[in-house]
Structure formats: structure tokens, C-alpha cells
Amino acid sequence: MKKILVMAALAICSFANAQKGTILVGGSIGYTSEKSEFRFTEAKASTFTFSPKVGYQFHENWTVGGELSLSSTDVDNPNEKYKDNKFRTGGFVRYTKSLSQTFSVFADMGAGFQTVKNKDYAANNSYVRYKGDGAYVDVTPALFINMKKGFGLNFSIGGLGYETLSYDDNGEDYSNFYFNFGKTFNIGISKNF
Template sequence: MGGQFGITHDDAKDNTTFTIAPEFGYAFNDMWTVAGMIGYTHMDNYNSFYIAPYARWTFFKRDFLSLLVDSGLGFSTGKYKGADSVNGFEIGFKPGISFNLTDNFALVAHYGFLGYRDKYNGNSVSGLSLKGNELSFSLYYCF
């Protein structure tokens, strides 16, 4: 169980963004986990909902450090005020690193995306993306 939370304010645009995305999953063993994220993002004139199931492969584990890759797909729907809603999807890979803080808590960071996105949360790309907004941090609690 884990997830992401964020709140930012852009002074130049006078725009506040709020995101919450809880995650739930099941670890079959030290190498394989199946999980999913359900997220909601709100900006001053935009709302988005997304769901993203994935499989996590942990290919390196040493002491408190693990290297991993999440492979999955995601579906999103978003709407600007006064406009039609836009649906999108993604399929691809997200590399990451996990810091196992205790037996029950882990901090996971992802950076980058390799795959295809079609209007997923507002952008469409294919290939490798290493933009700054591809960086995310999650805190996990393992039962």
C-alpha cells in the first residue's frame, strides 16, 4: 500500500495543482509485484482521473537498495471547464529505485518513461521521455 500526493502553486499563472494517487498491490515474492494506482488531479480549470495497473520486476536487491522496472498501462480522462472531456491511455515502462527504510516502509523513486502515450493526462508521446515531470516519489507500507 502506498501512493503519491502533491500540491503546487504557479505564481506566474496563479494556478494551484493538487494530486492524490493511492496505490495497492500484492508482492508474490522478492522479484514480482502486481499493483495499481488510482489518481485524481485538480487544477483551477482542469480535472483528471486516471487508473494505472502495472507489474513490477525487481531485478537487483542489495541490503536496503533495489532497482526495479514497472511495466503497465494506464487510462485517463480529463476535462477543462467549458470543453469536452479527453480520454487517453499509456503503455510502457518506468524504471525506478527503492530504498527499503525498514522491514515495512520503502521509498520508491521513478524517473523516465519508455513507451507510448496518447493524450494520457494531457500529453502524447512515444519513445523515451526524460522530462522533469517524469520524476515521482512514493512511500510504501508493506504488510
């Protein structure tokens, strides 16, 4: 029995060390849907997101790298419709804790710059454009499932963060703290080389 436990411990340690010094390539797609009341009318917002990442795993638990994110949000209520297109670029730090050879949990902390373009559709089918630039910081916990040879699936259901935007043409400045656990679902794949 002791030999089996020692062999299992060595296997887990060798799995964790095999990732050190590797390049992490991954990406995720996500979907968010929210309903809210605004001025006594119900609004529905749907967001689709694509987020690729590349990083270097310099320690068995730590990875650092760069990230991009492209997202599109459609908001629809009885009085107006508008669409946001957001582009983010920045860096991330990931801490990973291996639970077994198959499962790990990790948390990504990302920070960087963002650009948003809005189209606000008026009642007469015309629209107004707005553009804003700002910064973001967020933390996202997730689950990693090792499929085979460093390929894995990543799952997350939200996180928390803070973002700012400053709109052109003397538009309003915007800042938002968000906590979206349970409102977002992301699934992704990753590979260590």
C-alpha cells in the same frame, strides 16, 4: 572471511524471500514543470500528481496490482489559461531487483483508462469545458530505499509512455508519446504486509 560472505549472501536472500507472498501498498506524489513556446509566446505548464497503488508480490522480483492517478495541470501563457484534471485507473506489473538490503531498483509498467476534463479560460473570464476519454501505457523506473520492516521510500525522475484521448462533441482525437526523464520528480512511500 568466507563465513562473513556466506552470512551476508544468506541475509540478502532471506530479505528478498521475505517479500514474496506479501501485499504491497504504496503511493507517490509528483510535480512536473515545463516551459514551451507556442505561437511565438512562452507557455508554462505545472502538474501535480497523486498516485496510490496496491499489489500482490507473487515472486521475490515480481508484483502485480492496481493503480489510480489523480493529476491537475495548469497552463499559463500571455494569451490564454487552461486547467486539466486527469483521472487514471488501471493495472501495473513491477519488476524489482535488489541491490542490497537497503537499495533496490524497480520498473513499473502500467496500463489502463483515463478521463480528462479541461477548462479553457477565455480573455473575458468565461471558460469552455472539454471532456475526453482514452487509454494509457507507461514505464517508470525508480529507486527503492528500505527504511525499516518493509517500509520504504520510492524515487523516480520520469519515464516513457503513450496515451490517447477522444474528446466529446466531435472534438479532436489526441495521441501522445512522451519521454519525460529529468522533467518529473516523484517521491513515494510503500509498505509490504
